[in-house]
Amino acid sequence: MRSRMILTGGSIGLMFLSIFFGGVLVGRSSTSATRVETSDRATLANIEEPSRAFVAAAKGVQPAVCHLIVTRLVRYRDPFEDFFNDPEFERFFRRRSPPRVGPQTSQASGFLNDSSGVVVTNAHVVRDASEIAVKTADGRTIQASGFKLSDDLDLAVVRIRADNLPSAPLGDSDHLEVGQWVLAIGNPFGLEHTVT
Numbered sequence: 001m002r003s004r005m006i007l008t009g010g011s012i013g014l015m016f017l018s019i020f021f022g023g024v025l026v027g028r029s030s031t032s033a034t035r036v037e038t039s040d041r042a043t044l045a046n047i048e049e050p051s052r053a054f055v056a057a058a059k060g061v062q063p064a065v066c067h068l069i070v071t072r073l074v075r076y077r078d079p080f081e082d083f084f085n086d087p088e089f090e091r092f093f094r095r096r097s098p099p100r101v102g103p104q105t106s107q108a109s110g111f112l113n114d115s116s117g118v119v120v121t122n123a124h125v126v127r128d129a130s131e132i133a134v135k136t137a138d139g140r141t142i143q144a145s146g147f148k149l150s151d152d153l154d155l156a157v158v159r160i161r162a163d164n165l166p167s168a169p170l171g172d173s174d175h176l177e178v179g180q181w182v183l184a185i186g187n188p189f190g191l192e193h194t195v196t
Helices: 009-028 033-064 087-093
Strands: 065-076 100-114 118-121 131-135 141-143 146-150 155-159
Touching: 033 065, 033 100, 065 118
Parallel strands: none
Antiparallel strands: 065 100, 065 131, 100 118, 118 155, 131 141, 146 155
């Protein structure tokens, strides 16, 4: 039996970094110890430089990221529905199962686009919602007063009313280029502010 090795993106990245740092350390080992120490610090500083921009971006936007708790009323399917709603069964037993309707809750991310209480999220998140609660980064839970959505863009705007709300305004996508680095910051499934 042959074993198969599966490499994930994380393991490939870890392997690349170990080869890179191994090469840096081995390549510098022939020089004096002082120079190796100085070169390694400079190399590490250069590697850390891009990550500082990501840290700054995450810290700057994090207060505007919020968590949405969406409730909709859904019709639950009775497993015996087909049997009980059969015309032959109804003719003999005069029984029809009533439809069961109940709440279903889902969770998603959004962000405050305006300090007046405009939350931007995806349209599929809030479609057919009967109630939307928005939990802000400072711990407040605020009931939404309304929402609008666009199916074409899969975008929705949810309105909340509160004071002292942070905001993250939209940028201009016309100035972006292929190959630029981006961050995805959210609050999915109730997790506290994930950054990807």
